[in-house]
Amino acid sequence: MILAVNPNRMELLKLKRRLELANRGYKLLKDKRDALIQKFIKLVYENKRVREEFDRKIRERTNEFLLATICMGENDLNSIFMFPQRLTKVKTEYSNIMSVKVPKYQITEKGNLFTYGMIDTSPELDNSLKKYQEIAPLMIKMAELDKAIVLLTEEIEKTRRRVNALEYVMIPNLEDTIKFITMKLDEMARSSNSAIMRIKEMIRGE
Amino acid sequence: MLKNINESTNTLEEYGYACGRIRDLEKYLLNKEIIHKMIESQDLEKSLRVLAENNLSEYSFEKLDSSSIDQVLVNISKRNLNLISEISPYPYLFQLFSWKHDFHNIKVLLKAKMLGKKELFPLYDLGNLSLNGLHAAVFEGKYQLIPIKIKRFIKQAEEGYLKYDSLQLMEVSIDKGYYETIFEQLEDINQDFLFYYYKTEVDLLNLIITCRCKIREIHKSKLAEILIKYGQLSTQKLIDIYDNPLHSWSNNFQKSDYFMVIEQGIKHWIEKNSLLKFEQMIDNYLLNLLKIGKYTTFGLECVIGYYYAKENDLKNIRIIINGKKNSLSDIMIKKYIRDTYV
Amino acid sequence: MSDGIILAYLGAALAIGLAGSGSAIGVGIAGTTGTGLMTEDPSKFGLVLILQAIPGTQGIYGLLVGFLVLTKIGVFAGSPASLTVKQGLMILYACLPIAIAGFFSAIYQGKTSAGSIGLIARRPEEVGKAVVMPAMVETYAVLALLSSILMLNGVEV
Numbered sequence: 001m002i003l004a005v006n007p008n009r010m011e012l013l014k015l016k017r018r019l020e021l022a023n024r025g026y027k028l029l030k031d032k033r034d035a036l037i038q039k040f041i042k043l044v045y046e047n048k049r050v051r052e053e054f055d056r057k058i059r060e061r062t063n064e065f066l067l068a069t070i071c072m073g074e075n076d077l078n079s080i081f082m083f084p085q086r087l088t089k090v091k092t093e094y095s096n097i098m099s100v101k102v103p104k105y106q107i108t109e110k111g112n113l114f115t116y117g118m119i120d121t122s123p124e125l126d127n128s129l130k131k132y133q134e135i136a137p138l139m140i141k142m143a144e145l146d147k148a149i150v151l152l153t154e155e156i157e158k159t160r161r162r163v164n165a166l167e168y169v170m171i172p173n174l175e176d177t178i179k180f181i182t183m184k185l186d187e188m189a190r191s192s193n194s195a196i197m198r199i200k201e202m203i204r205g206e
Numbered sequence: 207m208l209k210n211i212n213e214s215t216n217t218l219e220e221y222g223y224a225c226g227r228i229r230d231l232e233k234y235l236l237n238k239e240i241i242h243k244m245i246e247s248q249d250l251e252k253s254l255r256v257l258a259e260n261n262l263s264e265y266s267f268e269k270l271d272s273s274s275i276d277q278v279l280v281n282i283s284k285r286n287l288n289l290i291s292e293i294s295p296y297p298y299l300f301q302l303f304s305w306k307h308d309f310h311n312i313k314v315l316l317k318a319k320m321l322g323k324k325e326l327f328p329l330y331d332l333g334n335l336s337l338n339g340l341h342a343a344v345f346e347g348k349y350q351l352i353p354i355k356i357k358r359f360i361k362q363a364e365e366g367y368l369k370y371d372s373l374q375l376m377e378v379s380i381d382k383g384y385y386e387t388i389f390e391q392l393e394d395i396n397q398d399f400l401f402y403y404y405k406t407e408v409d410l411l412n413l414i415i416t417c418r419c420k421i422r423e424i425h426k427s428k429l430a431e432i433l434i435k436y437g438q439l440s441t442q443k444l445i446d447i448y449d450n451p452l453h454s455w456s457n458n459f460q461k462s463d464y465f466m467v468i469e470q471g472i473k474h475w476i477e478k479n480s481l482l483k484f485e486q487m488i489d490n491y492l493l494n495l496l497k498i499g500k501y502t503t504f505g506l507e508c509v510i511g512y513y514y515a516k517e518n519d520l521k522n523i524r525i526i527i528n529g530k531k532n533s534l535s536d537i538m539i540k541k542y543i544r545d546t547y548v
Numbered sequence: 549m550s551d552g553i554i555l556a557y558l559g560a561a562l563a564i565g566l567a568g569s570g571s572a573i574g575v576g577i578a579g580t581t582g583t584g585l586m587t588e589d590p591s592k593f594g595l596v597l598i599l600q601a602i603p604g605t606q607g608i609y610g611l612l613v614g615f616l617v618l619t620k621i622g623v624f625a626g627s628p629a630s631l632t633v634k635q636g637l638m639i640l641y642a643c644l645p646i647a648i649a650g651f652f653s654a655i656y657q658g659k660t661s662a663g664s665i666g667l668i669a670r671r672p673e674e675v676g677k678a679v680v681m682p683a684m685v686e687t688y689a690v691l692a693l694l695s696s697i698l699m700l701n702g703v704e705v
Binding site (some may be wrong): 217222223224226227228229230231232233281295503504 | 579580581582583584585586587588589661662663665666667668670
């Protein structure tokens with residue numbers, strides 16, 4: 001598409017400068033996009049790894065917990081777990097990946113884990129409860145990665161749109177317009193040339 | 207099992223009636239065959255049907271959600287305790303078995319008070335003490351309805367909690383109160399078998415408590431406070447070996463009766479990082495000890511044996527129900543099922 | 549009345565009294581266990597009754613020996629024979645086996661019966677074996693009865 005500009009040298013100069021800028025921006029954005037995608041793929045792989053680890057661990061822990069409480073009634077279990085003394089807090093910090101603000105979570109736990117005595121409760125419960133401690137950090141890590149991936153996806157999408165706009169709209173338009181103006185100017189130059197030649201001819205004929 | 211037979215075994219003729227009744231009731235205890243059939247059934251419903259097919263109408267589950275199943279099992283446990291009070295000539299066995307529920311209630315009430323909870327608590331209404339009395343004692347400080355001894359335990363536990371801010375230590379202190387009460391009453395009753403049983407129970411408990419302390423990373427210096435003192439095994443010995451590596455533990459008990467339990471339990475703990483086997487071994491050891499009850503015609507062994515056999519049955523049924531519900535494999539369930547009494 | 553007859557009376561009294569008390573205790577012991585069983589399963593009444601009755605035989609043996617003594621000394625005939633102290637003592641001693649063995653065997657038989665009642669509670673089909681066990685105790689009561697009778701026959705009146 002040819003932009004609606006006056007075909008003169010002034011505009012041509014301006015457009016040429018714009019084209020140069022667009023090309024440079026295009027290259028930069030493309031680089032950014034590639035870098036983002038690289039980062040994104042890395043995060044996706046890490047997410048996959050963490051998720052698999054989580055899946056495996058939660059299955060193991062659930063099984064262990066099940067076996068630990070297998071001979072306890074609901075009443076007994078309630079009387080153990082109705083009264084927790086453990087507090088888990090999550091703190092959020094932000095870090096920067098390619099100008100994207102990505103949250104980082106930090107987990108802190110305090111208080112007693114074991115709030116029950118040692119008779120009439122299954123001994124394996126202690127073991128199981130202790131091992132469960134590794135689940136919460138994994139979950140937090142998963143949330144962190146998920147959020148980072150979502151944010152990165154948005155950014156990649158945005159960058160990609162910009163790159164596309166530059167590549168398929170802006171740069172061709174500018175090139176077309178420049179071509180058009182150049183042609184127009186050449187045309188003008190030719191027509192003025194021929195006019196001059198005719199005038200010269202006329203003068204010589206007299 | 208035969209170790210605790212002495213001249214006073216089988217001489218308590220006043221238990222003749224109780225033993226006669228129990229001989230019949232023993233028919234309704236679960237045997238290995240029924241248990242295996244239950245485990246091998248496809249699902250929960252079918253495995254519960256096995257119970258009905260074997261004339262065990264006591265276990266009738268109308269609904270299969272966990273709270274109603276739990277209710278049925280708790281009711282059976284309640285009936286079991288009531289049966290003991292009905293058939294034994296003296297009330298002491300009933301009292302002995304009931305203290306457990308009292309102390310459970312005290313624990314729950316105290317915990318609720320300490321953490322300021324007001325919801326419905328999971329209490330048992332089968333103790334020696336009335337729930338209202340306990341409630342008034344714990345929440346309002348009115349101790350008229352409960353014995354002075356219990357008042358002392360409650361006070362101690364509260365002080366302990368305020369000092370260390372740890373529910374764990376509070377419960378431990380109440381647990382010690384429980385055994386103090388039991389052994390005080392045993393002194394009054396003066397029956398060899400009861401002493402023997404409870405001492406063994408305390409010994410085995412002390413062993414598992416030592417392991418649990420290890421898991422909970424409790425320091426050696428606190429162990430003396432946590433262990434229960436009434437057993438035959440010296441608690442000092444357990445404290446001494448506490449910091450030794452795990453595999454050397456069993457060597458210290460080679461001459462004791464519990465060697466098998468300790469050796470296998472610890473071995474499984476090291477290999478699989480789980481105390482399940484230890485727990486199972488302990489349960490089986492105690493059950494095996496009680497099996498003398500099957501062979502006495504005149505004695506409280508019979509009554510005690512039946513009571514715990516029934517509790518053991520309930521435990522096994524719980525294992526099967528929980529296992530089936532969570533679709534554990536048959537082999538898994540069989541691995542953790544307890545011995546049977548008959 | 550002669551002195552000997554007093555001793556003979558004592559013998560008869562011991563035989564009936566001791567063996568009878570033994571039986572009463574034995575039947576009582578078996579009975580308590582039996583009631584316990586029947587509380588749960590009243591259909592076992594027949595079997596329980598047999599086992600409970602077994603310790604009762606000693607009382608009957610005692611009574612038998614007592615009767616023999618009384619016949620021998622002619623109490624039933626209306627004219628008691630006159631016995632010397634020696635004869636009286638012999639009759640008294642003749643009564644002792646069933647008195648003593650009857651008393652103790654009945655108690656132990658009661659206990660064995662109680663055990664057997666426990667057995668039939670679990671395995672009613674084994675009732676034959678359950679009866680044999682207390683019957684073994686019976687042997688010694690029968691031996692005592694036999695010796696009492698033989699000894700009594702040896703006394704010349």
